[in-house]
Amino acid sequence: MLFDSPARSATPAPVPTARTRVRLGRRLGWLILATCALVALCAASIAIGAKPVPLAHILPTLIDPDHFDDGAIITGLRVPRTVLGLLAGAALGVAGGVIQAFTRNPLADPGILGVNAGAALAVTIGVAFFGMSAIGQYLWLALAGAIIATVVVWMIGASAREGATALRMTLAGVGVAAVLGGISSTIQLDHPSTFQKMAGWGSGSLLAQPLSAAVAVGPVIVIGILLAVIASRGLNALAIGDDVATSLGTRANITRTLAIFAVTLLAGSATALVGPIAFVGLMIPHVARAIVGPAQGWILAYSVVLGPCLLLAADVAGRVLMQPAELPVGLVTAFVGAPVLILLVRRSRVAAL
Amino acid sequence: MRAVKPPVHLVWRTRGLSLRIPRRTLIAVAGLLLMAVVVGVFSLATGDYILSIGQVAGALFGHATGIESTIVLEWRLPRVLTALLFGAALGLSGAIFQSLTRNPLGSPDIIGFDTGAYTGALIVMLVLNLPGGVTTAAGAVIGGLLTAAAVYVLAYRNGMVGFRLIVVGIGVTAMLTSVNTWLILHADTQQAVNAGFWGAGSLDRSGMDQLSIAIIPLLVLFLAAILITPALGLLELGDDAGAQLGVAVERTRLLAIIIGVGLSALVTSFSGPIAFVALAAPQIARRLAGAAGITFLPSALTGAALLLTADAIAQHALPDPVPVGLVTVILGGGYFVWLLVAEGRRR
Numbered sequence: 001m002l003f004d005s006p007a008r009s010a011t012p013a014p015v016p017t018a019r020t021r022v023r024l025g026r027r028l029g030w031l032i033l034a035t036c037a038l039v040a041l042c043a044a045s046i047a048i049g050a051k052p053v054p055l056a057h058i059l060p061t062l063i064d065p066d067h068f069d070d071g072a073i074i075t076g077l078r079v080p081r082t083v084l085g086l087l088a089g090a091a092l093g094v095a096g097g098v099i100q101a102f103t104r105n106p107l108a109d110p111g112i113l114g115v116n117a118g119a120a121l122a123v124t125i126g127v128a129f130f131g132m133s134a135i136g137q138y139l140w141l142a143l144a145g146a147i148i149a150t151v152v153v154w155m156i157g158a159s160a161r162e163g164a165t166a167l168r169m170t171l172a173g174v175g176v177a178a179v180l181g182g183i184s185s186t187i188q189l190d191h192p193s194t195f196q197k198m199a200g201w202g203s204g205s206l207l208a209q210p211l212s213a214a215v216a217v218g219p220v221i222v223i224g225i226l227l228a229v230i231a232s233r234g235l236n237a238l239a240i241g242d243d244v245a246t247s248l249g250t251r252a253n254i255t256r257t258l259a260i261f262a263v264t265l266l267a268g269s270a271t272a273l274v275g276p277i278a279f280v281g282l283m284i285p286h287v288a289r290a291i292v293g294p295a296q297g298w299i300l301a302y303s304v305v306l307g308p309c310l311l312l313a314a315d316v317a318g319r320v321l322m323q324p325a326e327l328p329v330g331l332v333t334a335f336v337g338a339p340v341l342i343l344l345v346r347r348s349r350v351a352a353l
Numbered sequence: 354m355r356a357v358k359p360p361v362h363l364v365w366r367t368r369g370l371s372l373r374i375p376r377r378t379l380i381a382v383a384g385l386l387l388m389a390v391v392v393g394v395f396s397l398a399t400g401d402y403i404l405s406i407g408q409v410a411g412a413l414f415g416h417a418t419g420i421e422s423t424i425v426l427e428w429r430l431p432r433v434l435t436a437l438l439f440g441a442a443l444g445l446s447g448a449i450f451q452s453l454t455r456n457p458l459g460s461p462d463i464i465g466f467d468t469g470a471y472t473g474a475l476i477v478m479l480v481l482n483l484p485g486g487v488t489t490a491a492g493a494v495i496g497g498l499l500t501a502a503a504v505y506v507l508a509y510r511n512g513m514v515g516f517r518l519i520v521v522g523i524g525v526t527a528m529l530t531s532v533n534t535w536l537i538l539h540a541d542t543q544q545a546v547n548a549g550f551w552g553a554g555s556l557d558r559s560g561m562d563q564l565s566i567a568i569i570p571l572l573v574l575f576l577a578a579i580l581i582t583p584a585l586g587l588l589e590l591g592d593d594a595g596a597q598l599g600v601a602v603e604r605t606r607l608l609a610i611i612i613g614v615g616l617s618a619l620v621t622s623f624s625g626p627i628a629f630v631a632l633a634a635p636q637i638a639r640r641l642a643g644a645a646g647i648t649f650l651p652s653a654l655t656g657a658a659l660l661l662t663a664d665a666i667a668q669h670a671l672p673d674p675v676p677v678g679l680v681t682v683i684l685g686g687g688y689f690v691w692l693l694v695a696e697g698r699r700r
Binding site: 107112156159160161162166167168170171172174175176178179181182183185186189190203278279322325327328330331332334335337338339341342345346 | 458463507510516517519520521523524525527528530531532534535538539553628629671672673675676679680682683685686687689690693694696697698
C-alpha cells in the first residue's frame with residue numbers, strides 16, 4: 001500500500017475495523033481507569049495530612065463550607081493545594097509530551113531542558129528588582145523567561161550541522177540551566193528578602209500559592225493545552241521526518257512554533273504557580289506512550305490525567321513520609337523521576353525516538 | 354587547502370633522558386603564569402583598603418611593615434594562594450577524568466561528584482552532628498567517592514558512552530540535590546545557614562591554618578599525578594595499545610581515579626562544591642596549547658588562573674561579595690554552551 005506509512009498507523013484509521021475498535025476500547029478503558037485514579041487521589045489529597053479529614057466530610061463541605069468544623073482546613077488549605085496540583089500536573093505532563101515529540105528526544109523534560117530555570121530566573125528578577133509579590137504580576141515574566149530559555153536551548157541544540165540531536169539538546173539544557181540557576185542564586189544571595197520569599201517556592205511546593213493564583217493561571221494553562229492539541233497532528237507527522245511530514249501536508253515551521261508556544265505557556269505558568277518541578281514532564285509521556293503507542297493526541301489526553309495523578313500522589317507521599325514534617329513535592333518528584341531517567345537512558349532502544 | 358605544519362618542538366636531551374615539549378605549550382604555560390601573577394597582584398591590592406602595586410610588592414618581599422604587611426601577607430595572600438592551589442587541583446582532576454573517559458563530559462562536576470561530596474558533608478554536619486573541619490572533609494570525600502562509583506556503575510553498559518554518563522549524572526545529581534535540600538530545610542537555622550554557605554562554594558574560610566592543612570595532601574597528589582600522567586597519556590590510545598607500550602592498564606586506571614577523586618574531594622571538602630572549573634580548564638588548556646588531547650600541566654595552570662579570576666570577580670564585581678561557586682557556574686556554564694555551539698559548527 002502506498003500510503004501505509006507509520007503516520008497513518010499512528011493516528012486512528014478513518015475506517016473502523018475490528019482491530020482499531022479493540023484498540024480504541026483499550027485506550028478509552030485505560031483513560032477511564034486513570035481518571036478514576038485521579039478522582040481517588042484528589043480525595044486522598046484533601047483527606048490526608050497533619051490533621052486527617054474523614055472522606056465523608058469532603059463532599060458536604062464543598063457545598064456548604066461551614067457544615068463541619070474541619071471546613072476551614074478543607075476549603076482553606078487542602079482544596080487550594082489539590083487544585084494547584086491538578087493544574088500544575090496537567091501543565092507539566094502535557095509540556096513534557098509536547099517537548100519530547102518536538103525535540104524527538106525521549107529524555108526531554110521542561111526541567112532538564114532549562115525551561116523551568118528560565119521561568120524561575122525571570123520570577124526572581126521580578127521579585128528582587130521590581131518588588132512583585134502576586135502571581136498575576138510575575139506570571140508574564142515567568143512566561144517570557146520560559147520562552148527565552150526554550151528558544152535559546154533549541155537554537156543551541158540546532159546550531160550543529162547534524163541538527164538538534166538528543167545529546168546536544170540535553171547538553172544545551174544543562175548548560176543553560178546551570179547559567180540561569182547561577183544567576184538566580186546570585187540575585188537571591190544579594191537580596192536576602194527575596195531569598196526568604198522564594199525559599200519554599202524554589203524547591204517546588206504546592207503550598208506556595210492561594211486559590212486565587214490558580215484562578216489567574218488556569219486560563220493560560222487551558223490555552224497551552226489547546227495549542228498542544230492543535231499541534232499534535234503535525235507533531236505526529238514530524239516524528240517521521242520533515243520531508244515526509246511536508247509531503248503529508250504538515251507545515252513543519254507552524255507546528256514547531258505552536259509546539260514552542262504550548263511548552264512555554266504550560267511550563268512557564270506551572271513554574272510560576274508551584275516553582276521549578278522537574279521530571280513530571282519526563283515520566284508521564286513515557287507512561288502514556290507505553291499504553292497508547294506513538295499517537296500524540298492520545299499521549300496528550302493521558303498526560304492531562306496522569307500528570308496531576310503523579311503530582312498529587314507525590315504531594316500526599318511528601319506529607320506522609322516524614323511526619324510531622326513535610327517534603328516539598330518537587331523533592332519527591334525528583335527522587336522518583338531521577339531513577340526513571342537513569343533507567344530510560346540505560347535502555348538503548350529508547351535513545352532514538 | 355592549507356598545508357599542515359608540524360608543531361615546533363623544543364627538545365632537551367641528556368644521556369638516557371630526553372624531553373620534548375611543543376613550543377606552543379610553553380608559550381601557553383608562560384601566558385597562564387603571567388595571567389595568574391597579574392590577577393594575583395590585583396587581588397592582593399584591592400579590597401576594603403586599596404594598596405598600590407609598589408606597596409604590594411614591598412609587602413611580598415618583606416620591605417614593608419605594619420598594616421600593609423598584615424593586609425597583604427595575613428589577610429589576602431592566603432586567599433590568593435588557596436585559589437591558585439584549589440584551582441590547579443580542580444583543573445588537574447578534570448584533566449585526569451577527561452583523559453580516562455576520553456570525554457570532556459567525564460568531569461567530576463558533570464557526573465554529580467560535587468553534589469555527592471556536598472551530601473556527604475551535610476550528613477556529617479547535620480545528621481551525625483560531628484564538629485570540626487576534618488570530619489566534614491572526610492564526609493565529603495566519602496560522599497564524592499560513593500557518588501562517582503554509583504554514576505560510573507549505572508552508566509556502564511557495554512562500554513562507556515558520554516551521553517549515558519551525563520544523563521545518569523543529571524539523574525543522580527537531581528536525587529542528591531533533593532536529599533541536600535531536605536537536609537538543609539530541616540536543620541536548625543544556624544546550622545542550615547552554615548551548611549548552605551558551604552554548599553555555594555566559597556573561599557571565604559581560606560586562611561593560613563586551612564592552607565597548612567590542605568597543602569600537604571594536595572602536594573602529594575600533585576606529585577603522584579606528575580608520576581602517572583605519562584602512562585595516562587598512553588592509555589588514551591586505548592587499553593591494548595597502552596598495554597603494549599608497557600603500561601599496567603588496570604593499576605594505572607585505578608591510581609588515576611584515586612588521584613582525581615582525591616584532588617576534587619579535598620577541594621570540595623574545604624571550599625564546598627565549585628562547579629565547572631574541572632570541566633572548563635582542560636578544554637580551555639587544550640585550545641590554548643593547541644594540543645590534540647588533554648594536557649595536564651596547562652590544565653592545572655588554567656584551573657588556577659580561572660579560579661583566581663573567578664574569585665576576584667566574586668569579591669569585587671557586585672556591591673556585596675558572592676560565593677565564587679556561583680561565578681564559576683555562570684562563567685563555566687556559559688563557556689560550556691559556547692563550546693557546544695562551536696563544536697557543532699565545526700563538524
